[in-house]
Amino acid sequence: MSAVLTVQNMTLVRGGRTLVRGLNFEVRSGDALLLTGANGAGKSTLLRAIAGLFTPASGAISISGDDIEDDENPALQAHYVGHSDALKGALSARENLDFWAAALKRRGGLDPLQALAAVNLAHVADLPVGWLSAGQRRRTALARLFVAERPLWLLDEPTTALDAASQARLAQSMAAHRAKGGMIIAATHAPIGLEDAAELRLGAPS
Amino acid sequence: MIRIFIALYQRDLRLAGRIGGGASMGVVFFLILVTITPFAIGPDLNLLARIGPAILWIAALLATLLGLDRLFQADQEDGSLDLLHMSDAPLELVVTAKCLAHWTATCLPLVLAAPLFGLMLALEGEALAGLSATLLAGTPALTFLGAIGAALTASLRRGGLLMAILILPLAIPVLIFGVSAASSAGMATTPFLPPFLILIALSLASMALAPFAAAAALRSLGE
Numbered sequence: 174m175s176a177v178l179t180v181q182n183m184t185l186v187r188g189g190r191t192l193v194r195g196l197n198f199e200v201r202s203g204d205a206l207l208l209t210g211a212n213g214a215g216k217s218t219l220l221r222a223i224a225g226l227f228t229p230a231s232g233a234i235s236i237s238g239d240d241i242e243d244d245e246n247p248a249l250q251a252h253y254v255g256h257s258d259a260l261k262g263a264l265s266a267r268e269n270l271d272f273w274a275a276a277l278k279r280r281g282g283l284d285p286l287q288a289l290a291a292v293n294l295a296h297v298a299d300l301p302v303g304w305l306s307a308g309q310r311r312r313t314a315l316a317r318l319f320v321a322e323r324p325l326w327l328l329d330e331p332t333t334a335l336d337a338a339s340q341a342r343l344a345q346s347m348a349a350h351r352a353k354g355g356m357i358i359a360a361t362h363a364p365i366g367l368e369d370a371a372e373l374r375l376g377a378p379s
Numbered sequence: 380m381i382r383i384f385i386a387l388y389q390r391d392l393r394l395a396g397r398i399g400g401g402a403s404m405g406v407v408f409f410l411i412l413v414t415i416t417p418f419a420i421g422p423d424l425n426l427l428a429r430i431g432p433a434i435l436w437i438a439a440l441l442a443t444l445l446g447l448d449r450l451f452q453a454d455q456e457d458g459s460l461d462l463l464h465m466s467d468a469p470l471e472l473v474v475t476a477k478c479l480a481h482w483t484a485t486c487l488p489l490v491l492a493a494p495l496f497g498l499m500l501a502l503e504g505e506a507l508a509g510l511s512a513t514l515l516a517g518t519p520a521l522t523f524l525g526a527i528g529a530a531l532t533a534s535l536r537r538g539g540l541l542m543a544i545l546i547l548p549l550a551i552p553v554l555i556f557g558v559s560a561a562s563s564a565g566m567a568t569t570p571f572l573p574p575f576l577i578l579i580a581l582s583l584a585s586m587a588l589a590p591f592a593a594a595a596a597l598r599s600l601g602e
Contacts, residue, residue, distance in 0.1 A: 257458030
């Protein structure tokens with residue numbers, strides 16, 4: 174697949190403060206973009222804006238590509254892994270992923286059990302998520318990236334609570350996603366295995 | 380879209396069953412309200428039979444509100460609502476699926492238990508049947524109206540009380556026609572059908588309109 178995400182002249186205002194003014198960038202198939210900047214610089218808000226969860230004060234976000242319809246809502250082509258894991262503690266990891274596969278899948282995707290195996294959690298597939306550790310919950314949330322194939326990954330501090338082995342596995346998954354023509358935009362403070370990626374440094378809040 | 384609808388309905392039902400506090404809690408709360416009323420009013424069977432439908436309706440109304448405040452709040456807190464925004468299904472459909480699941484988990488048990496509890500208030504044959512029919516026809520209106528309040532208060536930490544204050548005035552027409560139909564069922568003097576049909580109309584109208592209002596409220600959460 175080949176696709177391109179374009180952000181034009183975006184201004185983000187939150188709580189009366191202008192976080193980002195007149196931002197332009199493009200992310201193409203196979204590209205990754207690292208968002209860096211101090212706390213409060215607007216990294217998460219920018220990710221949420223691309224995911225369609227925050228309305229920018231001005232600007233346009235569009236996505237185009239081979240198998241993407243014209244005027245497609247970019248949010249429908251994106252995965253968002255935010256600070257909260259969007260998992261139900263009373264349901265098992267497999268049930269959670271079954272649900273998200275049904276809700277988010279548009280093309281292909283792995284079976285939930287295979288996706289859990291990909292984050293090395295196959296052994297706890299049938300445990301309620303509420304029993305899992307913070308890192309295991311995070312990995313379950315990341316397994317969502319595999320059950321529904323979407324070209325754009327929006328990752329907000331994806332390595333929070335992950336151990337070294339899981340971070341390495343995530344880096345591999347991100348590389349594989351980019352090799353397949355996927356796009357990644359990640360907000361992070363720590364190195365997460367996207368060292369070759371372009372960096373967008375958001376300025377201090379004004 | 381239908382797939383998302385069914386998956387969401389099933390997930391919410393399963394959650395209601397697992398977490399408890401869904402079906403069983405509503406019925407127990409209903410039972411307690413119905414039980415304490417004769418203690419307050421006294422053991423006058425004629426009086427109880429006359430006001431029985433009203434008591435059962437008020438109890439059903441309060442039991443429906445129980446847990447309704449968490450309808451969207453739980454999804455808002457754990458981030459599920461964000462991801463539902465990013466699915467193919469419009470939010471209106473999401474709201475409808477969640478309301479139907481809430482109705483199945485909370486209101487349907489009330490409808491089934493109502494004849495049993497009606498016996499405790501000295502209701503008989505036709506009145507019991509009329510009561511169940513009106514609850515079956517009227518509780519969807521309560522759930523869907525409640526969803527508007529639940530969506531408006533989804534991001535408030537202690538939104539439950541505010542939701543009740545917002546929603547109870549809207550529920551008054553449902554209560555009036557529900558009780559009026561249920562009371563008529565046991566008596567020959569007033570007709571049952573007209574208030575019952577208005578009750579059905581109220582339910583259908585709120586099922587048709589409330590999802591749009593609730594979805595609009597949910598969309599404004601992210602701003």
